[in-house]
Amino acid sequence: MRGWRSAGLWVGAFIVGFTLLVAIFAPMLSAHDPFAQELSRRLIPPIWMEGGKPEHWLGTDQLGRDYLARLVYGARISMLIGIMTVVTSGLIGISLGVAGGFFGGRIDDVILFIITARLSIPLILVALAVVSLVGSSLTVVVATLGLLLWERFAVVARVATMQVRNLDYVAAAWSAGCSQPYIVMREILPNILSPLAVVATLEMALAILLEAALSFLGLGVPPPLPSWGLMIAEGKDYMFFSAWVIMVPGLSLFALVFGINLLGDGLRDLLKTGRVA
Amino acid sequence: MLQFLARRLLVALLVCITVLTFAFALTRLSGDLAISIAGPNSTAADIEIIRKAYGLDRPVIQQFFDWVGRAMVGDFGQSYFFRERVAKLIGDRLPITLTLGLVGLGIALTVALPLGVISALREGRPIDRVISLVALLGQAMPSFWLGLVLMITFGLHLGWLPISGTGTWQHFVMPGTVLAFSAIPALMRLTRSGMIDAMSADYIRTARAKGLSRASIILKHAARNAAMPVVSIAAVQLGFMLGGSIVIETVFALHGVGFLAWESISKNDFPTVQAVVLLLAIIYTLLTLGADMLNAVLDPRLRAS
Numbered sequence: 001m002r003g004w005r006s007a008g009l010w011v012g013a014f015i016v017g018f019t020l021l022v023a024i025f026a027p028m029l030s031a032h033d034p035f036a037q038e039l040s041r042r043l044i045p046p047i048w049m050e051g052g053k054p055e056h057w058l059g060t061d062q063l064g065r066d067y068l069a070r071l072v073y074g075a076r077i078s079m080l081i082g083i084m085t086v087v088t089s090g091l092i093g094i095s096l097g098v099a100g101g102f103f104g105g106r107i108d109d110v111i112l113f114i115i116t117a118r119l120s121i122p123l124i125l126v127a128l129a130v131v132s133l134v135g136s137s138l139t140v141v142v143a144t145l146g147l148l149l150w151e152r153f154a155v156v157a158r159v160a161t162m163q164v165r166n167l168d169y170v171a172a173a174w175s176a177g178c179s180q181p182y183i184v185m186r187e188i189l190p191n192i193l194s195p196l197a198v199v200a201t202l203e204m205a206l207a208i209l210l211e212a213a214l215s216f217l218g219l220g221v222p223p224p225l226p227s228w229g230l231m232i233a234e235g236k237d238y239m240f241f242s243a244w245v246i247m248v249p250g251l252s253l254f255a256l257v258f259g260i261n262l263l264g265d266g267l268r269d270l271l272k273t274g275r276v277a
Numbered sequence: 278m279l280q281f282l283a284r285r286l287l288v289a290l291l292v293c294i295t296v297l298t299f300a301f302a303l304t305r306l307s308g309d310l311a312i313s314i315a316g317p318n319s320t321a322a323d324i325e326i327i328r329k330a331y332g333l334d335r336p337v338i339q340q341f342f343d344w345v346g347r348a349m350v351g352d353f354g355q356s357y358f359f360r361e362r363v364a365k366l367i368g369d370r371l372p373i374t375l376t377l378g379l380v381g382l383g384i385a386l387t388v389a390l391p392l393g394v395i396s397a398l399r400e401g402r403p404i405d406r407v408i409s410l411v412a413l414l415g416q417a418m419p420s421f422w423l424g425l426v427l428m429i430t431f432g433l434h435l436g437w438l439p440i441s442g443t444g445t446w447q448h449f450v451m452p453g454t455v456l457a458f459s460a461i462p463a464l465m466r467l468t469r470s471g472m473i474d475a476m477s478a479d480y481i482r483t484a485r486a487k488g489l490s491r492a493s494i495i496l497k498h499a500a501r502n503a504a505m506p507v508v509s510i511a512a513v514q515l516g517f518m519l520g521g522s523i524v525i526e527t528v529f530a531l532h533g534v535g536f537l538a539w540e541s542i543s544k545n546d547f548p549t550v551q552a553v554v555l556l557l558a559i560i561y562t563l564l565t566l567g568a569d570m571l572n573a574v575l576d577p578r579l580r581a582s
Contacts, residue, residue: 113288116288116292117291117292117295117296119561120296120558120561120562121299121558122520122553122554123520124520124521124524125520125535125542125553128538128539129303129304129542129554130303132542132543132545133303133306209419212419212421213419216421216524217523217524217527229419232425239428240429240433247426250425250426254422255417257416257417258413258414258417260417261416261417265413
C-alpha cells in the first residue's frame with residue numbers, strides 16, 4: 001500500500017512539475033507565435049495523423065495558429081489561475097477558519113454561518129454572472145474564483161485550530177506571556193499547515209477546472225488568449241471531423257488536474273491527515 | 278429535538294435572507310445597471326430611458342425592498358430579453374433540470390454505492406486501489422469535455438444516443454452520466470469510510486458471534502449505519518449538480534434552468550439571473566435542511582447534541 005501510494009505522489013509531482021516547467025519556459029518550447037494566424041494552413045492534423053506537417057507537431061487550429069504553441073502558453077494560464085486562486089482563497093479561508101477556531105463562541109457562530117451561506121450560493125452561475133458584469137480578463141477570473149473558493153480552507157483551518165488550541169505547547173506559550181497574534185502566527189499556524197497543504201491541491205485542481213469551464217462557456221479568459229477551456233470551445237464546431245482539436249487541450253487539462261489530485265492524495269497519506277481534509 | 282429543529286430552521290432562514298441580499302447586490306456590481314442593459318453602442322438618451330423604464334432611477338434601498346417584497350411572493354418581474362414573466366420562464370424549464378439532476382444522482386448512487394462497499398470490504402487490496410484510482414480519474418475529468426467526447430463516441434461514431442435536445446429518455450443518458458461523474462468520487466469515498474467504520478463496530482462483532490451470514494451482516498447491519506452520512510452528502514451533491522447543470526445543459530443544448538441562466542447572463546437579462554441564483558440557493562438550503570432532519574430522525578444522538 002505505502003509503495004503504491006508514494007508512487008502516486010511521485011507521478012503527481014512529476015506531472016505538476018513538468019507542467020510548471022512548460023509554463024515557465026513556454027517561449028523556448030515553441031518556434032511559433034501562439035497568436036499568429038495563417039488562414040491558408042487551417043486545421044492541419046497532428047504529426048502522427050495523415051496530412052500532418054513536420055513544422056506543426058500538434059497541427060494548427062481553425063485560424064491556422066500552431067496548436068503546440070497555444071497548448072504550452074495555455075499551461076501558463078492554467079498554472080497562473082491555479083496558483084493565484086489558491087493564494088487568494090487560502091488567505092481568506094485560513095483567516096476566517098483560524099479566527100473561528102481560535103476565538104470560538106459568537107465569532108465562531110458568525111463564521112460558521114458565513115461558510116453555510118457561501119455553500120448555498122451556486123458557484124459556476126455566480127462566477128459567470130460576475131465575469132459577465134465586470135468584464136472578462138485573467139485578473140477578474142482569478143479574483144472571482146479566489147473570492148468564491150475559500151470555504152474548504154475555512155472548514156479545515158477551523159477544525160485544525162480547535163484541535164491545536166488546547167494542546168500543551170499553546171498553553172505553555174500563554175503562560176510564558178506571549179501575545180495573541182504571536183500565538184496565532186507562531187504556535188497555531190505552523191501546526192495546521194499540513195492539512196491545509198492538502199486542501200490547497202484540491203482547490204488548485206478545482207480552480208483550474210472552473211476556469212476552463214468558464215472560458216468554455218465564453219465568460220472566462222477572453223480570446224485570443226490560449227486558455228485550454230477556450231481552445232476546446234473554439235474547436236467544438238470542428239470536433240466531429242477533426243476530433244483532435246478537442247482531444248489535445250482536453251487531455252492536457254485532464255492530465256494536469258489528475259496530477260494535482262494525485263499529488264494531494266499522496267501528501268495526505270504522507271502527512272497522515274486523512275481525517276481532517 | 279424541537280430546539281434542534283428551531284435552530285436549524287433559523288439558520289436556513291438567515292441563509293435565504295443573505296442570499297436574497299447577495300443576489301440583489303450581484304447585479305449592481307457593474308456600477309450602473311442601465312449602462313449594462315443598454316449595451317456598448319447606446320447613447321446617453323437611451324440609457325436615461327432604460328433607467329426610467331426599469332425603475333433604476335429610484336434610490337437603491339427602495340429598489341431592494343421592492344425586489345425583495347415581490348420575490349417573497351414568487352414575482353421576479355418581467356424578463357428583459359424574453360417577453361415573459363421570469364417566474365413562468367423558470368417554471369417551464371425547471372422540470373428538465375430536475376429530471377437531469379435526479380437522473381445524474383441515480384446514476385451516481387448506482388455506481389458509487391457498490392464500488393464504495395466493495396472497496397471497504399477489500400480495504401488495502403488491489404481492487405480497493407483500482408477503485409480509488411478510478412475515483413481520482415473521475416474527479417479530474419472536465420465535465421464539459423467529457424460531454425463532448427461522449428457525443429463524438431456514442432452520438433456520432435456508434436450512433437446509440439441522440440446528441441442534443443430533450444425529446445426522449447435517451448436524451449438524458451449522456452448528460453446524466455456526465456453530471457454523475459462529478460458526484461461519484463465524493464459519494465464513493467464516504468460510503469467506503471462509513472463501511473470501514475461500521476464493519477469494525479461492536480455490533481458487527483455481536484452479529485458475527487450470533488452466526489449471522491456475511492451477506493446479512495453487510496447489508497442489514499453495516500450498510501444501514503454507513504448510509505447516514507451518505508444521505509447527507511447525496512443531498513449536498515444533488516444541490517451541486519443542479520448548480521453544475523449550467524455547463525452540461527449548455528453542452529447538450531438541454532433547455533433547462535441552467536441553459537436559461539447562461540442565456541440570460543449573456544443577454545444581460547438580470548431579473549432572470551437573480552431569480553435563478555436565488556432559486557438554486559434555496560433548493561440547496563432546503564436539501565441540506567431535509568438531510569439534517571432525516572439524520573436527526575434516524576440518529577437520536579444528533580438530536581441530543
